[in-house]
Amino acid sequence: MVAQITASNLKSEEYTTLALQQIEEVNIIDTKKALADKISNQESKVSTTSIARYGKPKIISSPESFNTDLFSKGFFYGISVMVIIINIICLFIFSDKVYGYFAFLVATITTLIFTTDGLISVFFKSIALHSTRIETTLLVLGTISASLFSSKFLNSKEVYPRLRSITIPLLYLAGMLTVLFWFIDNPTFMTAASIISFVIILSYFTVGIKLFKTKNYAKFYIVGFIIPLFFNIDYFLLGGMGFNFFGTEANHIKISVVIQMLLLTYAIVYRMQEIKDESILRHIEMKIFLERQDAMSRDNLAQMMRDVYLENLIMQYDLDGIEIKLLQYISEDKSNEKIAKKLSITPNEVEEITKDLYNKLEISEAIKEDHRMLEAQPDYLYN
Template sequence: MNFSIKYSLLFCLLFQSIYSQDKLIIDDAFKSRVCTHDLYYVLDTLKKIEPKDIVNNSEFKINKKSFFGQRNLSIWYRLKVKNVSKETKDLVFSINAECFNNLTIYRHENHQILEIYAIKDLKEKDIAISTSITDNELVEYYFKVDFTKSTYFPLKVFDKHEFSDYKIQNQLELGFFYGISLIILLINVFFYVNTRDKFYLYYSVLLLSIILILAEIDGFFANTIFVKFIDVFLQLVLVVSLSLFTNEAIGIKKFYPRLIKFIFLLIILNTIFYVIYTLSGYLLWYSLGKILNTTILLTYLLIGFLLFNKHVYARFSVIGYLILFISNILYILPFDFGIHYFDFSNRYLKMSSLFEMTVFLYAISYRNGVIKENLIENIKKSDTFKKKSNEEIFESFVKKYDLTLREKEIINYILLGKTNKEISEKLFIQEVTVKYHISNIFRKLDVKKRTEITPMFLQFKLSLEK
């Protein structure tokens, strides 16, 4: 018993020492490492901490805290890297720079602290900094970061060769996502052009806004001077097109007419928040706008659950909107509110959007099938109506000119272009008898030859249709 306790305590102490080690160990098999939660930090509230003083600063704490709602902070991060391999390692620091605009990186070794990277007014969304570390060397890196948005500093460390593969893979993923998205968008546009169904129009606008928002997150508009206005405009287009599409697909006005006014008020309030953010630059209003966007999405998700068994498109909306809602929450928590218990990257946001597009692509094909079935049914009904109308018109024609049953049969064959001989064979009577009935028909219709009968009937039909 004592033996078991002794070894259990030894194991716990060993585990604790490994877990509490604040070093990134680089060995021969090193690939990549996400260091967001392994960083140590110290707040530089007054922005007075100098690089020469940061090494001996005793206030560094493990980066487990979320700075909820705190913005425009200045923070120093520390990362210790030890190379235990037998060769020099070329490393790359890959950082998502969406939440900050100023970054300076220092390297501490041999009792010296050297600046290895500095940039101000950063516009790119992702940056990569190369460095190297010799065999059996321990190096401390210090990152001084000035945040403009929430406090979120996702840092990845790559081996140089693996980073090249990572960039290629990232480019392929971007090409795949935007390629598939544009194909789905073109399918919607094609269906709208051919059917003029607003379902396809509203979803095309919604899909385009999602694609452009993700492109903005990926940094495609980073170097444009109107990037803030583009972002706000796309957010508003997103929420408006989402509302129009959901109302068209599910028919909320039919089931919950009062809810339309509530959502309309949310959209107006959302617009006000974004306008205030655009004019003031205060990011709190932008975050409030994001919250309202998510609230509207959640409202439609709940409506989908309520109508799940009543409307087929409600089932599609539940699946698609649930994926969008979860991914949206996981994305805005770190980037807009500084809650970084989850590392939710742009890659996962695109994957969830692609899944949502796939769900609604199935809904599109389903709706197209329904439209075809309705079209065929309408054509059948139209043919039946026309047939019935022609019979009624013919009966009215016969009644107007007081034709007998035999005369009715004969004039029907005349209208079909039959000769006297063919009529006699059809009715099993003599051709002379056919001529006798035709002479009576001529007298009643006041015509002199059979070629006048068809135009006369068509004129009668036209007058009735008018």
């Protein structure tokens, strides 16, 4: 009897132990599921942080979900990388900084869109927690690159030299606000930095508008910037403030930026050729100007010599007023009719005065003297 009770107790203890083990396993499974759900929610929250303020949540929590959307995203990023590489190569070939500035601009825009797509959470999950700060930083860097490119492309230093004194302090201010936003979680800093950034870009856009009629490459600049600029203002600035007038989405920005990249890449090449043509034309005009100045100098010298010669004749032969004027007009190779009009006399009177002046100056004797000197020259000088 005792043995039966003991066996029964042992069996009961085994059942109890087995039940406790099963309960513990269930708790572990539930805990793992809860932890997995929590991690998934955190990742989804992180991936949507940069877009949530625009009302367009995007959940990309794993490389697999990235691969499913690879085709739509890969087209944009592939073209961006291609444009960057082409401009870097052109920078080394042509040694023109505008290619480097444009490559920098495309790189910052691409990285900014990469962040707003939520793709940064796939590769850098810890950094993705600060996606809004990263976006603001990239926006300011994009403004710096756009300013460098626009200044070089439009040659604003020569056209509007005072513009730099306005944009440079604004860039410093935007940078300071961005740094403050990293340490102080206040959306006001982000909004202020975004507003300043777009004000700077709009200032260079205004320069392009002013050059629109005179420079053909400025037309490419305006056409290339106008649509992406308004889309970016609507998406990043107004969207961050809770407004969305045009309903701009990331795909709209991508399409406009692709068109902008291709158009401005061609515009840079076109600008190089136009600047080269302007340089050639400038050299030709300078050459013509110098030749004209040289001719004018020779004419002035010849005129001065004629004036001195006439003055000597006047003093030597005691010429009167009409004779002086007649001699001056003859030196200017004027006809008798024109001289008559100048002196208010008839052409016949001009002819008579000319004969008298001819005799008075003893020109015939001077010519005869020249003939005698010519005949006195040795023959070997002409052989």
